[in-house]
Amino acid sequence: MKFTGTDTYVATEDLGVAVNAAMVLQRPLLVKGEPGTGKTELARQVSAALDMPMIEWNIKSTTKAQQGLYEYDAVSRLRDSQLGDAKVNDVGNYIKKGKLWQAFASPERVVLLIDEIDKADIEFPNDLLQELDRMEFHVYETGETVQARHRPVIIITSNNEKELPDAFLRRCFFHYIQFPDIDTLRKIVAVHFPGIKDALLTTALTQFYDIRETAGLKKKPSTSEVLDWLKLLLAEDLTPEDLKRDGANALPKLHGALLKNEQDVHLFERLAFMARAGR
Incomplete structure (x- = not known):
């Protein structure tokens, strides 16, 4: 399957080449460009064109990489144990799956959008290197390893608010969306x-x-x-x-x-x- 744009999204030839090259290499596509040039919309249109579900992870300044994997609600478990709730015996009841977990566990291949990655702390991209490389991660609370059933098409956007680490950049296919002529x-x-x-x-x-x-x-x-x-x-x-x-x-x-x-x-x-x- 190749992406060439859709009826509602005009993709230049070089943008189409970038999307398809990233899929062939099985690497995240890092997209930069001026705000308003269609970086986020690109992921939605790739999802529509290739008939893949889309999972969207919107990054904020407070977002941590761990949240993309899962979050363990220890406070709720402690409270339930004090109340004698039987569900405390299964730690899985207190695990909230993140966007990466959802993408990895999907029964079909999905498009995963990591939107505005440069808003997060500078360590955020590096904290995801292993998971994006290996397409798996370990859940310490349950002892399970979550492996991707299908490698998602990962599109990462950046507004260039801060520089991204070299180690992260090496693992991506890069495209800068020029302002259209x-x-x-x-x-x-x-x-x-x-x-x-x-x-x-x-x-x-x-x-x-x-x-x-x-x-x-x-x-x-x-x-x-x-x-x-x-x-x-x-x-x-x-x-x-x-x-x-x-x-x-x-x-x-x-x-x-x-x-x-x-x-x-x-x-x-x-x-x-x-x-x-x-x-």
């Missing part, structure tokens, strides 16, 4: 808004790329944000003429969909002020 973005828009008029799309995308390339911009608008913006333009039934900007009105229409902090809004307001002053 205008032709690829047109294809992405066509999937979401098939009836959009070409004149409006051309004007909007030209303006969008101009905004992204504005010097001093703190946060460049992403693919997901331009889709939100286009949705608003269509809802307001705006025309290409409505989108035209001049120096005195540098802020784009409905700019709240594209500019997400006051620094960038002030940047365009300053550009408008300088344009008026130069007249």
